[in-house]
Amino acid sequence: MSIQLDHIIVPAPDKRASAEFLARILGLEAGAQTGPFIPVTTGNGVTLDFMDADGFRPHHCAFLVPDEEFDGIFARIKESGARYYAHPDGSGAGEINTRDGGRGVYFTDPGGHAMEVLTVPYGGWAPASVSG
Numbered sequence: 001m002s003i004q005l006d007h008i009i010v011p012a013p014d015k016r017a018s019a020e021f022l023a024r025i026l027g028l029e030a031g032a033q034t035g036p037f038i039p040v041t042t043g044n045g046v047t048l049d050f051m052d053a054d055g056f057r058p059h060h061c062a063f064l065v066p067d068e069e070f071d072g073i074f075a076r077i078k079e080s081g082a083r084y085y086a087h088p089d090g091s092g093a094g095e096i097n098t099r100d101g102g103r104g105v106y107f108t109d110p111g112g113h114a115m116e117v118l119t120v121p122y123g124g125w126a127p128a129s130v131s132g
C-alpha cells in the first residue's frame with residue numbers, strides 16, 4: 001500500500017503548550033514553529049501540527065509505543081497531572097488496560113483531546129506475511 005498519512009492538524013487553545021506536553025509525554029521533540037503550526041513528528045513520519053484554535057471538538061489520537069517505553073511514558077503521564085483512564089468511554093480512572101495482551105492507557109491533553117498509547121495494535125499483531 002503506497003498511501004501514507006503525512007500530517008494532521010490538531011487544534012489547541014495554546015499550540016505550544018499542547019505540542020510540548022505531547023512531546024514530553026512521548027519522549028519526542030516539538031519542532032520549530034512552521035507557519036501557524038508547532039509540529040510533533042512520530043517515529044513513522046506522521047506529523048501532528050498543533051494550531052491555535054477555539055471552539056473545536058476533542059479529537060482522538062493513538063500512538064503505538066514499544067513495550068519497553070510504556071513505563072516511562074506512563075510515569076510522565078502521571079507526573080503531568082493529566083487525567084488518565086483505561087477505557088475509551090472514560091472508565092477505569094487511574095488504571096491502564098491490557099487489551100490484546102498489551103498495555104494501553106488514555107489521557108487527556110491540555111486541549112481536551114483524548115490521547116492514547118498502546119503497545120499492541122487493536123486486534124493484536126498481524127501474522128507475519130510469508131513471501132515466496
Ligand SMILES: [Fe+2]
Pocket residue numbers: 060062116
Ligand atoms: Fe483508540
